Amino acid sequence: MRKLLLGTAALLALSGPLAHAQVKIGVAGPLTGPNAAFGTQLKVGADQAVADLNKAGGVLGQQIQEIAVDDACDPKQAVSVANTLVTDGVVMVDGHFCSASSIPASKVYTENGILEISPASTNPAYTDNGSPFIFRTCGRDDQQGKVAAEYIYKHFPKAHVAVLDDNSTYGKGIADQVRANLAKLGFKVAYNASYTAGEKDYSALISRLKEEGITLVYIGGYYSDIGLITRQGAAQGFTPQYFAEDAVVTPALWQIAGSTAEGMLMTFPPPAEKDPAAAKVVAELKAANQDPSGYVLYSYATIQVWAEAATKAGTTDPTKVAAELKSGGPWNTVLGPISFDAKGDVVNAAYAIYRWHDGNYAVYAMKP
């Protein structure tokens, strides 16, 4: 038996160099579950980036092999798929989506010396741990929450504001930022509440908001719950100004909410699709019948920065690429040039205000 194993191992070792040299990268996001629309965005962007890079000869002459895994935005599953990716021998992970997944998974990647670059996790704690392997290509909730709070303060000074969150790492994180920033501005929030993500019945909460005389509802949560809230609100004749964040940036919101989401405001980084660097990629995606909105281009850019840094460093060794990502740059991406600070956050990340109208979202104000 032992001989057989040794023989097989020897055979495998011999057959190695004959195959095409490949470098493996992981893509981790919620491919199933209530946030599956975002998992799809991540995967579409990554697929396109890998295809484009491989067409151009790969990274350092090696073809890229993409391994997609599903964390369902569940912290336990995130750790388990992170370990799978480690076993598979990936050098870099594009993901995860939800902060509640990215943060626990980042410990696994850090321990094993693998790069994690999240295109979408905005919770500050994600990069605040000081791990050299952790990056993100999106902004932070302390930036996003500040923009939302300032917008509310300037444009809705007389509103009775309720700030809701879904008790998730991300939702509560961003809502707390909004609460803190509103408090700093001397703005009084009339009502605060947390609901449980994945709840289907919000009628009691809506009656409560009605009773409190709320005219503006800020929600830190994901699109599936927010869509149900606006829908059930309309059924009770409750139509306040809704204000949400980057977790409603998908047409799936409108599929659930329909016209009840009309006029909803949200914060999201300034549009990337219009960026000249992005035009070619957007055209390719549209030709393949894929929607380039939301986090698709962020996922694309995540793989781009990694490929550029690896090329510049002359190796795919994560430690060296991580150092290169911070010291080199700015990196040219479909989002425009990106540089990273010492924590692994994007330098000068900005947020704009978008407004939902008739099934689409568009920039409403570039600044609060």
Place this chain on the structure above:
Amino acid sequence: MAYALQQLINGLTLGMIYGLIAVGYTMVYGIIGMINFAHGDVFMIGAFVGIIVLTALTGITSVPLGLLAAFLLAAVFCGVYGFAIERVAYRPLRGSFRLAPLISAIGMSILLENYVQVSQGALERAIPNLIPGGFTLMDENGFVVQLSWMQISIVVVTLIVLAVFTYIVTKTPLGRAMRAVEQDAKMAALLGIDTNRTITLTFIIGSCLAAFAGVMFLLYYGVIDFYIGFNAGIKAFTAAVLGGIGSLPGAVLGGLLIGLIEAFWSGYATVAYKDVAVYSILAIVLMFMPSGLLGRHEVEKV
């Protein structure tokens, strides 16, 4: 006052849906003493059949006809599922030790969830509100109490379904057979009752109830995914236990109580801890009434 009334309406509607699912749990438990954990997933399949039928029929027939078709087809499909689940997962284990069918049921539940996820996709599916509108019940200092047609239909449909079902259990030969099997399966078999057939029919009827609940859930909330069976199933199971598992009126009472606790707790205390409130009350009730509100003590016959 107006606010309390609105919360009462919210709670009653939610409670009716819980109650309808809970009846399915309680029925199966009553007859074979087993918790059918796949019941929540049959409910989910009912909702999916409903959305497929309604999407296919949109624009072809009028809304009432479409709804009727959705209810009927969902009931037929779920009946077949109930039949198949009982045959495949439970009947071979009936003589086995007590935990075997329970584990088989959990396996069935996971199987159904994954089957729907693979065949229907992981994304949420939504339909527009098919029974829009309602009327204003009262207007007190600007607080408008809305009662939607949807909420009225949920209560009415649930009551009709439960009335028909109670009639079946109490007045028909099938119901008599069911009660006999429930009391003593071996003795019932000795007296000429086809226990296998009775148990199969119980599963089919229970699954039809789950189908009705699924379609109503779809109509009321408008959004479903392959995972809805889990949460709804847990709450309905809690309702069945609270009301006294094995007791039909108990299941409805349990459902209504949980719906009302959730609504009033969210309305007057904090939204975040409503599940804590539900389960605390469950624990307190079980401490003083271990067989639930309307449950009977098992009398050991010697």
